[in-house]
Amino acid sequence: MLLSGQGSISLSWHGKLWGVSFYDHGKSRASRNQSMKGCISDVQSLMDRESSLCRMTDSIEKIKQQLKYVHMTASPYDTAWVAMVPHPSSHQDPCFDHCLNWILQNQHENGSWENYNFGPSLLKDQLSSTLACVLALKKWSCGEEHIKKGVRFLVSNIGSIFDEQLTSPIGFNIIFPGMIKLAIEVGLKLPLGDTAVGEIFSLQKLELQSCWLERDEQIISDMSTSAMAFRLLRMNGYDISSDLLMKFEEASSFHDSMQGYLRDMRPVIEIYKASQTKLFLNEDVLNKINSWSSILLKEEISTKPISTKPISQEVKFALEFPFYANLDRLEHKRSIEQFNFGKIRILKTSHIPCSANEDVLKLAIGDFNNCQSIYRVELKDLNSWVKQCKLDQLQFARQKLTYCYLSGAATLFSPELSEARISWSKSGILTTVVDDFFDVGGSIEELESLVALFDKRDEKCRKEFYSEQVQIIYMAIHGYINELATKAFPLHNRDIKDHLVKIWLSLLRSMMTESRWQRNKSIPTMEEYMANGAVSFALGPIILPALYFVGPKITEEIIKHEEYDHMFRLVSTCGRLLNDVRGFGREGKEGKLNSVSLRILSSGNSLSIEEAEKDVKKSIEDIRTELLELVLKEGTTVPKPCKELFWKMYKILHLFYMNTDGFSSPKEMVSAVNAVIHDSLNV
Template structure:
């Protein structure tokens, strides 16, 4: 709806008008549906009304206007339904455009009482006691300026203009400023945007970094990131470049900055916590739109990012962690967190990221996965068509991993029977628990050999420990130490009991097998290296008490 400067009769972006004429849906709407069944949502109503206004202003597409008004009339109940997901400030922006349309003489096929309901919701929005400070309310009112029009103080709004000329990276808010304040930088942003994208424009631009980071985060939480390792590396390389250049798309958005910092650090990128300094104090949240809206997601992202600190005294991250945790707990106690997000918040507060079991996290995330995507401020829905495919892939991979773990358990049980470890009545032979201890740090399916080696080592360590912890005689303990000392020449000594024979053969032959597998990978023999790690004890100075916690390393 932005006119050419100096001529209010011609559109500044005729290609956008042409796109509107060419892309109306069969039902009379413009936009995309969010739900799995393609149901109408508030995003579609908002975009349809905006397109109708644009066509009417430039006096084209009368049939398109008629069909658009009919669509809005048929689905007007969605606009006043408080249970439907909505873009931030919908009650202000939709009612503002509705008032403008009525002022132009457009007729909506709805009852007058329904239109009055929309205007009442607008007044409720203005009067409601939201969160945050007075600065947060000012930021919110600036954010929804396209719904205020001439009522807005545009000089105040331009204080939020970014380096790229936009207001909040929002094309609609920026277009409103270009109309009402004739700001050249705002117009330059819109010209750049339309030259890149043509006719249609997104709700937020640029938003590439946040969208891609959300995808990376989702793939990791669902346990399928290894299938997209190259793509993830490319995304994080690009994000790191933006971070190092201090680009506003990352640094001025609370959720994007926090998510970028956490993912970059977790993947080994050298990013300083100084980049998070603007959020070190609680006022950074209290003065923001997020506080006004009681928006939990950015707050949760900040809390998660504060957990990724490497220095004992990182005051920036410590401060962020302190105040964000306090606010999250307050939101929980006052039931201000949505039901869909509440389990994630409770889990994050209860378990620091370094104290979690990733396999169990994957399972919980799969169970809670929302195939309808995530909400972004200017849009009620920001999902992708791949959401269902992501869920299906994650479920299949989780089930496959379970089958791999079960095969490994059966192998360990057969290994225990092969070396007769189950005949050692004094010893703890616990293959299931040993395997579980290996799955926690080594959960990827491709690390099967490492998990088995870990589990075997854990079992043999427990067996030897039990021998030295009262399960064997002094003669058996001295005999076992001597056998380890001789290693390949153990035949020179012999076994004083069947228990010692079982234990030594299990350690010796299992070590040989592990060494053979390692040689295939490392292209060299590692048996001698492993054998050298076995401690050499002198029988004369040997004390069972001294070696109570003896461990066989390999």
């Protein structure tokens, strides 16, 4: 029985445990019933607490397991950028095709890609994600309907990017306009109108300029920071006035600083680099800064022996290779070799800036070595092409294959720019042969025959060649033009053969004019010489065809635009003047006139050689200023990657003609060839 014997004792014990007595005989039955109900309620509460505790324990364990394997929702924005990465062995295919498939499978009905449906407050994030996904699909030419729907969503909501009440992803005003610019460059049709596009680009400029224009104390008070900010903003197309560097226009700004007291030359190097980025002829502030900073740097290396310390090497490099004569790949090599991933920095105490530095260095080394292996294969193929075309059999011609390839590989260095590199190199080889043919290799009859072949473009005319030399040259150029036209057609959806022929014909005619001047001992005016010399310098067949292989679509409107022709004239004129300064002595002995000798003649021989060369160098500097302004100017007809190609050629010309006629010299550029193509990294 429950109420007698052991059962009674047991219940009594539990009653004491719970703080109640089940069988208090001194109380009435009603009182005992009330006590029992209270006890049952307490038991239920305890059981509920125990159940809740179990659930909490389970939740804690579940959270622990989840924290071990963190799961994040798919980000359309990040997925899109990963989807744009090309495959290492085939740049025509995506490296992560599953990311591309995710984009194709996860577009919303309204045409957007978004993480969550949190309403209009995250509209800017939706726009960024959608544009990134559309760019990825455009890059790999897939999902045409997805692109159309995405563009409709973008255009219908584009006004939201100006709404300051909406939540903005970090850096939105900088990144989104940059993505719009990329969309335009890759040929994505966004029906926004020039005014809307201009307003979008203005967001980016205002964001980046705000700190500078507001004279942020952290920027303008420090020479290195100010100089670097000025140079980076200006070289990326921002309208930054050099007046904001006015506080550094005197050398005392360095001598009176802590860096000056410590003789720390890093700020001087930075301000010297900034002083070279002139966009206008009357920037006196930059002229003054350039004057005192260059003097200090020269004193630094003249009063002390050049050591192996990085700062000494930086000073030497900055003076020897100004930014307009420094090829990208040579600078990359130097940066990798001087990179110290274990470098200790001393602030309040010692520390290593970044634990990932060693991995960064390994990645850079791997990339450089991979590119070198590609370059060597391309150089070998080019050598085979020269022999196949029989160009090596032309005894009069300089063999400049490696120099021609160096100029392409050192600037168009990315693996995916292989077609542009090959076009650049083959054109350089052919123009060198043609230049030598008109200078020393061909008779007047042979020269006229070659021009006629391109002038008439008549099949009957092609069946008979005046000489074997003419045949070799013509067939090499003719075959090369056909090759380029075939490769360019799927990229631009049009035949560019007529354009290429016009480029070559223009060159041949200008060389014919110079040949007649020399043979007839005619003296052209300076205007006649420069107008013809800009073309005869032979950059047309090198730069202009390569533009078809750097990314943007080149339309008829672009190649007929004044801006296109003007940049070509500027860089070609600069090349002609550089060549004239370095080749004055040699060409004088050969009975040739150039811009230096014509200046002297036009002055009635009152101008000295030194004065004439000084005038020419001043013209070169002015051209550089004008060309750089055009290259960096936003919202122009010629796409930015194409404009940058003109600037790359300008830098190549300065490197080749820095000390002498490096192109004609058999040894001057050998070290650069080896550094870019053959030599292993010294790390």
